[in-house]
Amino acid sequence: MAERNFVSTTPPAVGIAEVLRRRLPTGRVVTDPDIVAGLSHDQAVWAPVGRAVAVVRAKSTDEVRTVVRACLEQGVPLVARGAGTGLSGGANAVEGGVILALDGMDRVLEVDQLERLAVVQPGVVNDDLRAHVAALGLWYPPDPASSPWSTMGGNVATNAGGVCCVKYGVTRDYVLGLEVVTGTGEVVRLGRRTSKGVAGYDLVGLMVGAEGTLGVVTEITVRLRRLPPVGVTAVGYFDSVGQAGDAVRATAAAGLRPAALELVDRHCLRAVDAWKNMGLSAEADVVLLARFDDDGRAAEEGARRMVDCFRGAGSTWADRSETEEEAKMLFAARRLAFPALERLGPVLTEDVCVPIGAVAEMLARIDRTAERHRITIANIAHVGDGNLHPLLVTERGDAAAQVRARAAFDDIIADALELGGTVTGEHGVGLLKRPGLTRELGPAVLEMHRAVKRALDPAGILNPGKVFGQA
């Protein structure tokens, strides 16, 4: 794994740990420094990590409430975490704080086929929920790349996106209700189980994406959909990211509505080939992958029109995939891109989102940024909704390259904002995007954030310092 800023190995203070041990069942409170350190960070390289005092492995809402109340009494910061697959430092420990590990609250509490909803604990892994409801012909759409490991609590905290969001929306679009332990230590139920409802403020939507700064989520009620058909895949090979960006624009202009539209560039293809020898990089510089999952013949029609768009935009080759195996292989290559690149060194994952019309220009600017700072920037992208993930790869231990990568990271954020985009499409602000957020929102909107934070977490104990600075 990547370098991290662990600063000390001195034993932590034990005040809050002792208080928690007295109030919680045996085994819940862990202070072993190695375990605490291992659970003190997510997967964001270079994000600072504080020294936590203890980890609590909570098993119930009552235990979570006990932890929140103890932290309130003692004025100790609290960081909730799931699987730690975040990419922005949002779950990184705060100095002197407690880590509240929720991965042990991992039960699917209910699936209601008629109302098409599921109720889960925050530690349920995304793919486990999918598998559970698929057996009933139902589907939970949001599919972050981390879905085999990431938890629903973490998905809610970051408002996670994924591949199918271009058609089906993101986590917030599926969360109907939440049980939350508030910043004042109360257990509340927010939202509803009905398909519509306007009773009061949208506190559910506010909690989703708040990265644990406004409450600790202890139960999640999500909408489900009918499991869609497997679908039809269209593939296009291009000689440059610029051409691929033009093709994406053409598909949007044509009104196509794929269930996925992904981009994988030559750096990723080469890294995947170097690892798995799939032979992709010999055929294309950039691959666009689209899937249509409409009913009946509409999917084939969509794929056919997508292939036309690809060809019209100058693809070197484009067709619908012959077999489902071929389609699976191509999507597998897309999923393997990130771990394949990680084999080459620490990968700093960017996550900007720009308007569709600006995709080609943004990709071109990313290429120029890579040249200017003399680093490798690979690109995978949920390109159908303009959500780009430039991957900044440096060699392990090359401090100078890391400095250049950070400068490139800043330039990418500046370009995304200049093109009318946002500094984070789906990974969240955490620590890495705090400066970008400040630029994007401006002082008045930032002050609204601080006011909401003070309102719902008056003691400031919930994941303080994340998303935006302290009030």
Added chain:
Amino acid sequence: MAERNFVSTTPPAVGIAEVLRRRLPTGRVVTDPDIVAGLSHDQAVWAPVGRAVAVVRAKSTDEVRTVVRACLEQGVPLVARGAGTGLSGGANAVEGGVILALDGMDRVLEVDQLERLAVVQPGVVNDDLRAHVAALGLWYPPDPASSPWSTMGGNVATNAGGVCCVKYGVTRDYVLGLEVVTGTGEVVRLGRRTSKGVAGYDLVGLMVGAEGTLGVVTEITVRLRRLPPVGVTAVGYFDSVGQAGDAVRATAAAGLRPAALELVDRHCLRAVDAWKNMGLSAEADVVLLARFDDDGRAAEEGARRMVDCFRGAGSTWADRSETEEEAKMLFAARRLAFPALERLGPVLTEDVCVPIGAVAEMLARIDRTAERHRITIANIAHVGDGNLHPLLVTERGDAAAQVRARAAFDDIIADALELGGTVTGEHGVGLLKRPGLTRELGPAVLEMHRAVKRALDPAGILNPGKVFGQA
């Protein structure tokens, strides 16, 4: 129109009105008592109305900011309004306050075909936006019954729903960004223009449905969709609301996904026939109307399966409509139900939402409530998402019947909550649903609402007393 609680005709104080006259262009500030009274309420019968001091007809964001700042200086409450078609008293004047009429800010500022979004001022009428974008093959889905008159600002304030929401979602699902004059008199831009984004708290979602209590919306950026096909309509006639409720349950269990599923009962059919002589009430006691707008043959297949569900649930007659004219006639009858009933006397419109599995039971309880309180309760419903609109009809001037109607209104709310529903599906809380909201949310969640309100409207001038009581 209906009885209202106007209490006085004495001339209002002029302090704030004079301040506003000095700061705004000529003609913006109106203090004529008749005009002020006419703009001091929405369409909710029996909701209390305060005496406003003045109406301001704002023409720009700058003017709105001027009004908010003047009200802040003077400590005067401010109620923003659009067309006044609300049904919960949300836009009713507050005693001694200013009415900020935004219907004059009625320009469509931008339609971006590629990004599929529109930017509008709050006074744009819903149907005008639809017509504007339809010319480009695009569609703004949320379609409240008030769409020919209601404004986008009002739709945002109430998070308006409508007929097609069962498939396409409600207003909040389409609002990407807002310009807002805050409770501290600043002009801010919230949200984004990209299809995804997680930069900070979902303040856009928080503003939508907040009924003007957290800010004054001066510009709205909405997502658009491709204009769908006209679609295919399925119709079912039933002998009782119970059978119709069972049919709705069966369609949900079958996994059908219509673009509309509406219920119209015998009271409505009779009232429409008495007015327009459409001959519907002779054929059916209850009508279910479903529309499928999928591409290609999927719509016909959906309608066919829907007819099977209707027949399986005991319809006296069910079929797909032969012609588009026939389908239009049936949906017209549904739209005419409310004005047809209003011809009989003041109509108190309920708006509860229950789980699909509870629709039949809820409709049966509504019938028993009507009997118990000896009043007429007609039913129209967006029944596909469990959103029922019992219409409590009383004779004009029958004070005793009004008392009974209010008791029935309370009973309906209690039943909806008992069946796992919500006190308002799409009309908002305003004044009429305040007691219901208190029951639904409970004290801890209500306190969270108050804390958010204090955070974003520290002076408490924005539509005070609506949604929930003062802190």
